[in-house]
Amino acid sequence: MRAKDQLGLDGEAAASVHLEHAGMRIIDRRWRCAHGELDIVAVDGDTFVFVEVKTRRGLAYGHPFEAITPAKVRRLRMLAGLWLEASGHRGPVRLDAVGVIASRSGSWRVEHLRGIW
Template sequence: MAGGGMPWARAREVGDEGEELVCAHLEQQGWRVVDRNWRCAEGEIDIVACEGEMFVFCEVKTRRSVRFGEPVEAVGQDKARRLRTLAWAWLDAHGHRGAAFRIDLVGVLRRRDDAPLLTHLRAVA
């Protein structure tokens, strides 16, 4: 495919750009990013951050348009349940079993000529 590579490669690039923007946004808010793209048998966590003593597991959805809906609309109940399972797995794997946590969803809309728009929803699952 001329000029852009494989569509999945471009989608991964867009996703990576969104995660970079979200990490910068969280750090500007005074949060500490402690892990990124952590994987286990159940799936992947995009970003693990700490807001004070609270662990926050962030699912990032990045889109270039709203043609198929807002980015935050891409997470349904099944995904929300899986995110909770992943959060417990991360806490267990890192010696933080029983720690306080929440799951946030951050949508990133990256239109061509506009500044990125971030929508941060707290405690979604």
Template sequence: MKAKDVLGQSGERVAADYLEDKGIRVIDSNWRCPAGEIDLVALDGAELVIVEVKTRRSRRYGDPLEAVTAAKLARLRTLAVLWAREHRHVMGGLRIDAVGIIMDGRTEPHIDHLKGVA
């Protein structure tokens, strides 16, 4: 497994723990279909929350959240509908969040959580 993939998986675990601590229940992770992948699927009350997680070791090449593009957000909306259909989930609302994480390996991860980015 590539170091980038290991970092990404670690970031997703950190993000899931962070969300759970905030009362947002993670119900699926790394869901894939031919149209793409959802990092985390969660419930905040009755609202379905699709979470894009971006993890970096530093801000040397920019903030992790800068990698969440308009095209990615549009694809996540489509993926949310596909996930809900496959899991027979009736949405009580939909929100797309982005979580940016800096994990330098020396200090506690720095987490930025943006709710409702799309």
């Protein structure tokens, strides 16, 4: 596995732990369809939360949230609808972002931005 791919998986794992500590329940990870992938699907109370995770080794290429463009948000909205259709779930929805910065020393900084849409 490429180091970049492993970094992404580790970031998603760190994000999942963070979300669970925030009281959310993870119900799906790395859901894929022909149109793309959702990193994390969680439940926060009665709300389905679709979480985009961006992981970086530092800020040299910008903050992880900077990678979430309006086009990416549109795609996430479409994927959330497809997930709801495929799963048969209904209810309020929210899109969140989690930025993970992994330092070379092994420490992690996790930031959670609720309601990017």
